[in-house]
Amino acid sequence: xxxxxxxxxxxxxxxxxxxxxxxxxxxxxxxxxxxxxxxxxxxxxxxxxxxxxxxxxxxxxxxxxxxxxxxxxxxxxxxxxxxxxxxxxxxxxxxxxxxxxxxxxxxxxxxxxxxxxxxxxxxxxxxxxxxxxxxxxxxxxxxxxxxxxxxxxxxxxxxxxxxxxxxxxxxxxxxxxxxxxxxxxxxxxxxxxxxxxxxxxxxxxxxxxxxxxxxxxxxxxxxxxxxxxxxxxxxxxxxxxxxxxxxxxxxxxxxxxxxxxxxxxxxxxxxxxxxxxxxxxxxxxxxxxxxxxxxxxxxxxxxxxxxxxxxxxxxxxxxxxxxxxx
Amino acid sequence: xxxxxxxxxxxxxxxxxxxxxxxxxxxxxxxxxxxxxxxxxxxxxxxxxxxxxxxxxxxxxxxxxxxxxxxxxxxxxxxxxxxxxxxxxxxxxxxxxxxxxxxxxxxxxxxxxxxxxxxxxxxxxxxxxxxxxxxxxxxxxxxxxxxxxxxxxxxxxxxxxxxxxxxxxxxxxxxxxxxxxxxxxxxxxxxxxxxxxxxxxxxxxxxxxxxxxxxxxxxxxxxxxxxxxxxxxxxxxxxxxxxxxxxxxxxxxxxxxxxxxxxxxxxxxxxxxxxxxxxxxxxxxxxxxxxxxxxxxxxxxxxxxxxxxxxxxxxxxxxxxxxxxx
Numbered sequence: 076x077x078x079x080x081x082x083x084x085x086x087x088x089x090x091x092x093x094x095x096x097x098x099x100x101x102x103x104x105x106x107x108x109x110x111x112x113x114x115x116x117x118x119x120x121x122x123x124x125x126x127x128x129x130x131x132x133x134x135x136x137x138x139x140x141x142x143x144x145x146x147x148x149x150x151x152x153x154x155x156x157x158x159x160x161x162x163x164x165x166x167x168x169x170x171x172x173x174x175x176x177x178x179x180x181x182x183x184x185x186x187x188x189x190x191x192x193x194x195x196x197x198x199x200x201x202x203x204x205x206x207x208x209x210x211x212x213x214x215x216x217x218x219x220x221x222x223x224x225x226x227x228x229x230x231x232x233x234x235x236x237x238x239x240x241x242x243x244x245x246x247x248x249x250x251x252x253x254x255x256x257x258x259x260x261x262x263x264x265x266x267x268x269x270x271x272x273x274x275x276x277x278x279x280x281x282x283x284x285x286x287x288x289x290x291x292x293x294x295x296x297x298x299x300x301x302x303x304x305x306x307x308x309x310x311x312x313x314x315x316x317x318x319x320x321x322x323x324x325x326x327x328x329x330x331x332x333x334x335x336x337x338x339x340x341x342x343x344x345x346x347x348x349x350x351x352x353x354x355x356x357x358x359x360x361x362x363x364x365x366x367x368x369x370x371x372x373x374x375x376x377x378x379x380x381x382x383x384x385x386x387x388x389x390x391x392x393x394x395x396x397x398x399x400x401x
Numbered sequence: 402x403x404x405x406x407x408x409x410x411x412x413x414x415x416x417x418x419x420x421x422x423x424x425x426x427x428x429x430x431x432x433x434x435x436x437x438x439x440x441x442x443x444x445x446x447x448x449x450x451x452x453x454x455x456x457x458x459x460x461x462x463x464x465x466x467x468x469x470x471x472x473x474x475x476x477x478x479x480x481x482x483x484x485x486x487x488x489x490x491x492x493x494x495x496x497x498x499x500x501x502x503x504x505x506x507x508x509x510x511x512x513x514x515x516x517x518x519x520x521x522x523x524x525x526x527x528x529x530x531x532x533x534x535x536x537x538x539x540x541x542x543x544x545x546x547x548x549x550x551x552x553x554x555x556x557x558x559x560x561x562x563x564x565x566x567x568x569x570x571x572x573x574x575x576x577x578x579x580x581x582x583x584x585x586x587x588x589x590x591x592x593x594x595x596x597x598x599x600x601x602x603x604x605x606x607x608x609x610x611x612x613x614x615x616x617x618x619x620x621x622x623x624x625x626x627x628x629x630x631x632x633x634x635x636x637x638x639x640x641x642x643x644x645x646x647x648x649x650x651x652x653x654x655x656x657x658x659x660x661x662x663x664x665x666x667x668x669x670x671x672x673x674x675x676x677x678x679x680x681x682x683x684x685x686x687x688x689x690x691x692x693x694x695x696x697x698x699x700x701x702x703x704x705x706x707x708x709x710x711x712x713x714x715x716x717x718x719x720x721x722x723x724x725x726x727x
Contacts, residue, residue: 085600269672274411298665302628339624346595383593
C-alpha cells in the first residue's frame with residue numbers, strides 16, 4: 076500500500092489513484108458502427124483535457140478483425156498529446172507491434188487470456204502461442220525503449236470454463252514481469268469478479284510482484300464493478316481501467332454489460348476523498364455527447380442522477396403547508 | 402462484528418447476513434399502477450418461500466396518500482406466514498399503527514427523515530412532530546408486545562439539503578433506542594452514500610448502540626449500492642434491506658434509481674461465501690415474472706447476465722480452427 080493513505084472514513088486505501096480511460100479502444104471496438112476518425116480525434120482530445128493518467132487510444136489489430144479501429148495510425152498521429160497523459164495502445168501480435176511502434180506510443184498494452192478457451196476464441200491462438208508471441212513482443216518493445224503492460228483477460232473467471240486457477244494467473248504474470256513487462260492488468264473480462272476474490276488476488280499479486288505496476292480492469296455485469304474497485308483499492312491498488320459511459324463488453328458473454336463507467340468510478344473516489352486528477356464535470360460533459368458519438372443511447376447512471384450533492388428544489392407546497400411552523 | 406467471520410478472501414466480515422425484502426412495500430408504493438391484492442398475495446407468498454429473514458409486506462398509510470397500498474389489511478390477512486420469516490409493515494403515524502397492530506405483524510417499521518426538508522416533504526410533519534409521534538408509537542407498540550424498528554431516511558445525504566450532520570443522526574437513533582426501539586435502519590434514501598462514509602457511520606453506530614439491531618438500506622442511484630453494502634458488511638453489519646428487481650425510488654429525487662436489487666446483493670454474498678439463507682434460483686424465478694406484476698419492464702442486471710458461473714458455449718468454429726493443436 077502507498078505510504079499516503081486516505082484519511083477519510085473507516086476504510087483505508089491509497090490517497091491517490093490513476094485512471095486509465097479505455098473507451099476509445101475497448102469501447103469503440105465493440106460498437107456496431109465505425110466512428111469516423113475526425114470524431115475519434117475529437118473524443119480523445121476531449122478526454123485528454125480531463126486529467127487522466129493514461130488513455131488507451133486504439134488497438135493495432137487487423138482491419139479485418141476489428142474494422143472499427145482500422146484508423147489506428149491516423150488517430151495516433153492526429154490526436155493532440157497532452158503533457159501528463161500517457162497514451163497507450165493495445166497490440167495483439169508482432170505485426171501490430173511494428174505498426175504501433177511507428178506511432179510512438181508512450182506504452183503498449185499486450186493481451187492474452189488466462190483461460191485456454193477464451194484465448195483461442197478471442198485471439199485465435201493457443202495460450203502457448205500467445206505467450207511466445209508476448210515474450211517476443213516484450214523484447215522488441217524493450218529494444219525500442221517503449222514500456223510494456225500486459226493485460227491478462229479472464230483472470231477472475233472465464234465465460235466458457237468457469238473458475239480460473241489463481242496460481243496459473245500468478246505464474247503468467249510473473250513470467251511477463253520477469254521478461255521485462257513494467258505493468259500487468261488483471262482483467263475481469265466478463266464481470267465474474269467479486270469483492271473478496273479481487274482483494275485476495277490483488278494482495279497475492281502485490282506480495283509476489285511488488286515492483287510490477289498493477290492495474291485492475293473491471294466490468295459491471297453483475298453490479299459489483301464499484302464494489303470490486305473498492306476491494307482492490309483497500310489492498311493498495313492505485314491504477315484502474317474504466318470506460319466513459321460504461322462502453323465496452325465482451326462478444327463471447329451474451330448479456331454482459333460494459334466496463335465500469337469512468338464517471339461512476341471518478342465520482343465515487345471524489346466522494347471518498349481519494350484523488351484521481353480527473354475533472355468530473357468535464358468528463359460528464361463528454362459523456363453527455365457520447366450517444367451522438369456511437370449512434371445509440373449511452374445510459375450513464377451518474378449523468379442521469381447527477382453527482383451526490385446536486386440538490387433539488389423542495390416541493391412548492393412546502394412553504395405554504397408549514398407557514399407559521401418552526 | 403459477529404464472532405463468526407467469513408474466512409474466504411482478503412476482506413473480513415460476518416459469515417452470515419439477513420436480507421429484508423422490501424419490494425412489496427417500498428417497491429409497489431411508487432409504481433404507477435395499483436397491483437391487485439391477489440397478485441400481491443402471490444408475490445409475497447413466493448418471496449416467503451425464498452428464505453428471507455424479513456419481508457416488509459406493506460405500509461399502513463392513508464389510502465389517499467398511497468392508493469397502491471390501500472389493501473394493507475387484506476394483504477396481511479391473506480398472505481401465508483412462513484415459519485422463520487418475520488413479517489413487518491411500515492407505519493407512518495398513530496392511526497396507521499392501530500391498523501397495523503390489528504393485523505398482528507411480527508414487527509413494525511416506523512419512519513422519519515434525518516433532514517428537516519425531506520421529513521416535511523415526505524411525511525408532512527416537522528421533525529419535531531415526527532419524533533413526538535414516533536416516541537408515542539414506540540410506547541404503544543411496546544404495550545402491544547410488538548417489536549419496533551425505526552427507519553431513518555436521508556442519513557447519508559438529503560436531496561434537498563445536501564450533507565446531513567452525523568452527530569444529529571446518532572442522537573436521533575439513540576433517542577429511539579433508549580425509548581425501546583429494538584432496531585434502527587440507516588437509509589440511503591436517494592443513493593447519496595459512499596463506501597467510507599457508510600463504513601464510518603456503521604462503526605460509529607455499533608460503537609454507540611451495540612445492543613440495537615442495525616440495518617442498512619441502500620439505493621444504487623450512482624452505482625455504489627453493492628460497494629456500500631460491502632463497506633457496511635466489513636464493519637460487521639448483518640442486516641440489509643433490498644428490493645427484488647431493484648424496485649423503488651424516491652419521488653423527490655428525479656433520476657434516482659431504485660433500491661439495491663435483492664438478486665444482485667444475494668448473488669454477491671453467495672460469491673463471497675457469506676450466507677444469506679436466500680435461494681437465488683427461486684428469487685430469480687420471481688424476478689423474471691415481475692415485469693408482469695408491475696406492468697412495465699423490470700430490468701435486472703443479474704437476470705440478464707446470469708450468476709457468475711453460468712458458462713457459455715464456446716464458438717462452434719473453435720474446434721475446427723484448432724483441430725490437431727494442443
